[in-house]
Amino acid sequence: MSKRYIIVGSGIAGLSAARAIREDDSNGQIIMFSAEDNLPYSRPMLTKAPFISFNPDDWTLYDEDWFMENKIELRLGEPVTKVDTESKVVTTSEGSCSYDKLIIASGAESFVPPFNGRDKKGIFTIRRTEDIISIKKAYHSHTRAVVIGGGVIGLEAAVELARYGASVTVLESMPYLMTRQIDNEISDIICVKLGELGMEVHTGVQISSLDGDTWVESVSLADGRIFPCDFVVVACGVRAVTSMLPDTIDVPRAIAIDDHCRTSAEDVYAAGDCAQYNGVNYALWSQGLMQGYTAGKNAAGGDVTVGKTDTSLVMNSLEMSLFALGDLGKNPDAEYTIRYRSSKDSPDAFLVNPPQGEFFEKRYISHGKVVGAAIVGNLSGMQELKDKINNEEETE
Amino acid sequence: MMKNRYLNYHGLRLFFQSLDDFSAFCRKANVNFSMGSSLYSDLFYGTDSEIYVPLWASVAKTGEDVLLNHITLNVIRFYKSYGYEPVHMDGNPADFAGEQLRFAEYISACALNGSMDLPEAEKVLCEFENEFLADTLHMIQRAICRYSDDTSVLFISKLMDSVISGNYFPWDADPMECDSYNTRKHSAIPQEEPHTVSIASNSDCGSKCKLLATVCEGCLLEINPDTDGCAIRFTGCPRGRAYGHTFLTSKRLRYPMERTGERGEGKFRRISWEDAVRKVADITSESGRKYGPGSRFVINAAGVSAAIRGDRFMKNLLALDGGYLDYYNYYSAACALYINPYIYGKVLAGNHESTYTDSQLIILWGFNPASCHFGLNPKEYFMRAKGNGAQIIVIDPRMSDSAITMADKWIPIRPSSDTALIDAMAYVIWDEGLEDREFMDRFCIGFDEDHMPEGVPYGESYHSHVFGIKDGIKKTPEWAQPITGIPAETIRELARLYATAKPAALLPGFAPQRTMVGEQACRGFIALACMTGNVGVSGGSTGVPGLKEGHDCPGMSLYPNPYPGKIPVFQWTRAIDAPETIDPVHRGLKGVDRLESGIKVIYSLASGIIINQHSNINDTRRILQTPGKLDALILSDLFMTPSAKFADLLLPAVSFFEMDNIPGTWTAEDYLLYNHQITEPLFGCRFEYDWIREVADIMGLKESFDAGHDGRDAWLRYVYDQCRLSETELPDYDTFRENSCHVFKNNYPRVNFLENIRDGVPFDTPSGKIEIFSKTLYDMGRKDIPGAPGHIYCPEGPEDPLQKKYPLQLIAYHTKRRCHSQHNENPLLEELDPSRIWISTEDARERGINDGDIAEVFNDRGIIRLPAKVTDRIYRGVVAVSEGGWYKEASDGADIGGCINTLTMSDKATPLANGNPQHTNLADVRKYEVKNESN
Numbered sequence A: 001m002s003k004r005y006i007i008v009g010s011g012i013a014g015l016s017a018a019r020a021i022r023e024d025d026s027n028g029q030i031i032m033f034s035a036e037d038n039l040p041y042s043r044p045m046l047t048k049a050p051f052i053s054f055n056p057d058d059w060t061l062y063d064e065d066w067f068m069e070n071k072i073e074l075r076l077g078e079p080v081t082k083v084d085t086e087s088k089v090v091t092t093s094e095g096s097c098s099y100d101k102l103i104i105a106s107g108a109e110s111f112v113p114p115f116n117g118r119d120k121k122g123i124f125t126i127r128r129t130e131d132i133i134s135i136k137k138a139y140h141s142h143t144r145a146v147v148i149g150g151g152v153i154g155l156e157a158a159v160e161l162a163r164y165g166a167s168v169t170v171l172e173s174m175p176y177l178m179t180r181q182i183d184n185e186i187s188d189i190i191c192v193k194l195g196e197l198g199m200e201v202h203t204g205v206q207i208s209s210l211d212g213d214t215w216v217e218s219v220s221l222a223d224g225r226i227f228p229c230d231f232v233v234v235a236c237g238v239r240a241v242t243s244m245l246p247d248t249i250d251v252p253r254a255i256a257i258d259d260h261c262r263t264s265a266e267d268v269y270a271a272g273d274c275a276q277y278n279g280v281n282y283a284l285w286s287q288g289l290m291q292g293y294t295a296g297k298n299a300a301g302g303d304v305t306v307g308k309t310d311t312s313l314v315m316n317s318l319e320m321s322l323f324a325l326g327d328l329g330k331n332p333d334a335e336y337t338i339r340y341r342s343s344k345d346s347p348d349a350f351l352v353n354p355p356q357g358e359f360f361e362k363r364y365i366s367h368g369k370v371v372g373a374a375i376v377g378n379l380s381g382m383q384e385l386k387d388k389i390n391n392e393e394e395t396e
Numbered sequence B: 001m002m003k004n005r006y007l008n009y010h011g012l013r014l015f016f017q018s019l020d021d022f023s024a025f026c027r028k029a030n031v032n033f034s035m036g037s038s039l040y041s042d043l044f045y046g047t048d049s050e051i052y053v054p055l056w057a058s059v060a061k062t063g064e065d066v067l068l069n070h071i072t073l074n075v076i077r078f079y080k081s082y083g084y085e086p087v088h089m090d091g092n093p094a095d096f097a098g099e100q101l102r103f104a105e106y107i108s109a110c111a112l113n114g115s116m117d118l119p120e121a122e123k124v125l126c127e128f129e130n131e132f133l134a135d136t137l138h139m140i141q142r143a144i145c146r147y148s149d150d151t152s153v154l155f156i157s158k159l160m161d162s163v164i165s166g167n168y169f170p171w172d173a174d175p176m177e178c179d180s181y182n183t184r185k186h187s188a189i190p191q192e193e194p195h196t197v198s199i200a201s202n203s204d205c206g207s208k209c210k211l212l213a214t215v216c217e218g219c220l221l222e223i224n225p226d227t228d229g230c231a232i233r234f235t236g237c238p239r240g241r242a243y244g245h246t247f248l249t250s251k252r253l254r255y256p257m258e259r260t261g262e263r264g265e266g267k268f269r270r271i272s273w274e275d276a277v278r279k280v281a282d283i284t285s286e287s288g289r290k291y292g293p294g295s296r297f298v299i300n301a302a303g304v305s306a307a308i309r310g311d312r313f314m315k316n317l318l319a320l321d322g323g324y325l326d327y328y329n330y331y332s333a334a335c336a337l338y339i340n341p342y343i344y345g346k347v348l349a350g351n352h353e354s355t356y357t358d359s360q361l362i363i364l365w366g367f368n369p370a371s372c373h374f375g376l377n378p379k380e381y382f383m384r385a386k387g388n389g390a391q392i393i394v395i396d397p398r399m400s401d402s403a404i405t406m407a408d409k410w411i412p413i414r415p416s417s418d419t420a421l422i423d424a425m426a427y428v429i430w431d432e433g434l435e436d437r438e439f440m441d442r443f444c445i446g447f448d449e450d451h452m453p454e455g456v457p458y459g460e461s462y463h464s465h466v467f468g469i470k471d472g473i474k475k476t477p478e479w480a481q482p483i484t485g486i487p488a489e490t491i492r493e494l495a496r497l498y499a500t501a502k503p504a505a506l507l508p509g510f511a512p513q514r515t516m517v518g519e520q521a522c523r524g525f526i527a528l529a530c531m532t533g534n535v536g537v538s539g540g541s542t543g544v545p546g547l548k549e550g551h552d553c554p555g556m557s558l559y560p561n562p563y564p565g566k567i568p569v570f571q572w573t574r575a576i577d578a579p580e581t582i583d584p585v586h587r588g589l590k591g592v593d594r595l596e597s598g599i600k601v602i603y604s605l606a607s608g609i610i611i612n613q614h615s616n617i618n619d620t621r622r623i624l625q626t627p628g629k630l631d632a633l634i635l636s637d638l639f640m641t642p643s644a645k646f647a648d649l650l651l652p653a654v655s656f657f658e659m660d661n662i663p664g665t666w667t668a669e670d671y672l673l674y675n676h677q678i679t680e681p682l683f684g685c686r687f688e689y690d691w692i693r694e695v696a697d698i699m700g701l702k703e704s705f706d707a708g709h710d711g712r713d714a715w716l717r718y719v720y721d722q723c724r725l726s727e728t729e730l731p732d733y734d735t736f737r738e739n740s741c742h743v744f745k746n747n748y749p750r751v752n753f754l755e756n757i758r759d760g761v762p763f764d765t766p767s768g769k770i771e772i773f774s775k776t777l778y779d780m781g782r783k784d785i786p787g788a789p790g791h792i793y794c795p796e797g798p799e800d801p802l803q804k805k806y807p808l809q810l811i812a813y814h815t816k817r818r819c820h821s822q823h824n825e826n827p828l829l830e831e832l833d834p835s836r837i838w839i840s841t842e843d844a845r846e847r848g849i850n851d852g853d854i855a856e857v858f859n860d861r862g863i864i865r866l867p868a869k870v871t872d873r874i875y876r877g878v879v880a881v882s883e884g885g886w887y888k889e890a891s892d893g894a895d896i897g898g899c900i901n902t903l904t905m906s907d908k909a910t911p912l913a914n915g916n917p918q919h920t921n922l923a924d925v926r927k928y929e930v931k932n933e934s935n
């Protein structure tokens, strides 16, 4: 008899799992439940596509025909509300359904820290297509937006808001931007670039409250500074979606998985932003893609272990590009030599479009190997650096 | 709720429809609203050159200033799937904000009047708003609030907010009384599928390419060269692929306008076409009456280089009304066109580019075919020659794209010194006995004293000049070295190589003849070609730039002009400013002895000459802004160009996308193309002919103006049929139109003067020979017009003592990103070659300028301020700015648009042709220090 696979979530992890199952099991029944109404799309494009031309349909990953061809039953707008691992049944908003193998790929949702006043209207996060549409609706002429969180998503959103015409202020609680991935110097360069786009960036701030009547009107800091605004975008990271899971599944912060993407419950796998492996959840596309694949293969009877996740940080918009990977001086015990390169070293007389050719590169070298690096500007040297770092190549 | 929503759409739609309609609506709803009509017109009709408010989804959704793109198509498809046929309000594209609101109004009306389900209507509206309307209104809001904080503007912005946010403005009005209330829901309207249309532009590009436009519902989706539509494989160029971003843009002029501010200020008001036509008629009649026909001037225009074109129609109308002051020469090739008949007895004295595949050596002298299309891809033939083993040498002050991509050797030269290099080469050739004496003796006159016309004293031949018989100066390579900047040894090698490689093609571009000594340069090139016996030989050359013989191209002939006067085109500013100084001897006046009146009315139809392409812009501005000099500038264009800002009557024209035509190939090519319109004229834009005909009607001249051709199509057909009289091979008009292309089978001889050389047919000159020495010129008795070729002193050239003050020579160059001033505003093309001051590393270092620094190139005539391109690609002592950049005045008077003519001269012209010496300028460069704006 053919197996029935249930996949919770139609993000990249869920899709990748479905594809992997189909590779090995052409008969099994695959049902995919999605809490969202639209066909699966590329989530990172929410902040990478220009706000002006934003059209969710442009970023659809697979259309209806694909689901038909691959015999995957896609149930849009039907979230799974309960999972029973004893009787192997999931309950959805419409009914219930038993499974042989269950793959949880419910992803994550945006995290809003418990700021005072966080329930006010006009406070947005970015995780789904509707979020972008709501933000655009809230825009009007002379819009001032405050973005809380100076990570990749916050900065990408800030750049797009600025391009859409808003005056934007970015507030970051850490002493500089993206403390996990880059260093102070790169952060400063980025702040200058953002400044050129007319943005204000404040780091090391402590938010005390979001104020306003019913709609947010300003953001106050502990030091007394006040930033009047028309709306706020919060980009302070994500939390795994696990509320529908029973106690039989071990969820420390995200769903714990082993190297086969197995959870603590039998026949239940998890992958992507909802999962953590070895206590780590990068919440990155590449992780969802790889874990989804692993979970799908194993659910279909295979024996596959998780690979390495490409953890490089890449931001690439017209106005600003940034790449960072590896250790940019974060290890207090290590000794680093630093090497710089930039487009100024070798002005290329034949460059077609000089502004697009400029770059600044910084490498951290430890024990003769490039351990980390960042590039701001033209990223054409990115792959080479990536290889150097990933393959732990010796430097010349 | 839906009622309010409907009223909000309705109200805002009325606003975009007309200020009056909206004001009336407000009055009825007891809303206090008043907006000045000039503010409205500036914001929403584009009547102020400083204000730009885009109103279309195509712009809002792409951030590009483009109309009729894929977004417009999506909007139309959206409309049609809900049974809405766009009405193109005020000629706008279908994705105009007003039309979008009109659609929303239609859907909400249908929901209100029950012809559509309420939930469905809500869903449709929500989707439409999210996809198009919200972004469009946001963009408009942003723009209008940037220019004005008038309460009326803020109110409109608020209305837009209310539409987007759904917190509707509470209009106190009865929906049932609104004009659109009763529209019923229609069923979906069938949609067009994308299809290709054969197009060919009117640009004054030396190539003319057959391109295929992918079009749907009048929207342009893509352009590709037609690679298999006819016997020629067209490659096109980046400009062609980006035509949409040049011509179908939101910066187009939309409606006829009349100047309100000072001339040149760029401030206008919208007027109706009836008014505009009446005014043109009045101005025309009045100037004729008041000053005589010679006061009216139709300026040189290259914007519509095609069979039927506005400037010709205008000339025809003026001819019927007593006449007009005509011109001769063009800015491109005044000297070459003028001088060739003196030497060869005809203008079209070049060879066909295909012959150069036989060359052993090709010298591209001030010629950059890698960037400039001169004819259909001559570059391809040169590269073929190279493949066959030919050497290519580029002589150019700049290491041009040709020098980089095609040449074996680049020889940098100082501008305006070509005659010195020519003389030195001639010296070496003679000195070393490398000349083709037989050819020279048989076919030429004037090379040496033994072959001179009767009645010329000893010492006037070219040989005598080169060997210094009269001035005692031998024109040796050592003599030429300091003038040209080329090492003597290089000159020797070049001369030997040219004289011994057989056959060798010396191919000048038009650049050397656009100097103050342009005529002498042309004559020198020809002399070298003759000395080496390369004339009449395949793989050789006649020393003439382009200008080959070939097929006729349909072009309107002109009605006879009753006024006989003609000026060299370059003298038009003088003809306004100081007409009394225009005489036949020095200023090239023809047909009359003196001008009866200065130019009082200019018709500039598809021309960039007024402010941009003519020399010395600051002086032109002075002339145009001095009261009493020019009465009226009637100007028709696509854009608010630097010239357009100076118009008194400014009329919006159509691009080649909006009308059929037969583009004129530059150099009499072996093919002919037809351009098919892909979309209706935008806004209130009209082909000049259409309104000129109405002017003719008012002036009572319509019948004679028509001459039996009662419309544009009839004219096009007629002009084509006229061409068929000489080009008998052409099919009938309808077949040609259908095929969009004709490739000629019976072509002219590829090598010019074959008959003369092979069969001894005399040349069409007084002596029957190639007149290296021209007695006609000699007899003029002018020092600056010698009888023979040879170096003469060049004002503002390399030997001018003014170099002490202005040590750098400034030249312009044709850039691949533009066609003259066209495409300047196309952002896709800009990055091909951003406007920069090219300066050599040494010159920059001396001036403390780094690559990318803002610098100023300046002389007594003005200042151009641009980023510097510090490069080894330009010769020391020379600076360059690309030609065609749009003049843009900064608050301190400097040009920041990068228009070379800010610095070129118009007080002097070349001696014989009265041509434009635009590459002969002295200037200096300095780093720009940003001054603190203290007030």
Ligand SMILES: Cc1cc2nc3c(=O)[nH]c(=O)nc-3n(C[C@H](O)[C@H](O)[C@H](O)COP(=O)(O)OP(=O)(O)OC[C@H]3O[C@@H](n4cnc5c(N)ncnc54)[C@H](O)[C@@H]3O)c2cc1C
Pocket: A008, A009, A010, A011, A012, A013, A014, A033, A034, A035, A036, A043, A044, A045, A046, A047, A078, A079, A080, A081, A105, A106, A107, A108, A126, A127, A152, A153, A241, A244, A271, A272, A273, A274, A283, A284, A285, A286, A288, A314
């Ligand atoms: C704005 C933005 C920018 C990003 N940029 C990058 C980037 O540059 N590089 C990068 O690597 N990553 C980026 N990411 C992260 C990347 O998008 C995620 O890591 C990836 O989408 C995770 O995929 P997933 O399938 O695990 O989860 P998700 O994409 O979150 O998909 C989970 C799906 O499950 C659904 N779901 C949740 N609960 C249920 C339920 N109970 N029943 C049914 N369905 C449910 C959700 O609605 C969702 O559709 C970005 C993310 C965002 C939001």
Ligand code: SF4
Pocket: B201, B203, B205, B206, B207, B208, B209, B236, B237, B238, B239, B240, B241, B373, B819
């Ligand atoms: S600009 Fe000239 S070369 Fe380019 S596509 Fe048009 S006609 Fe051809």
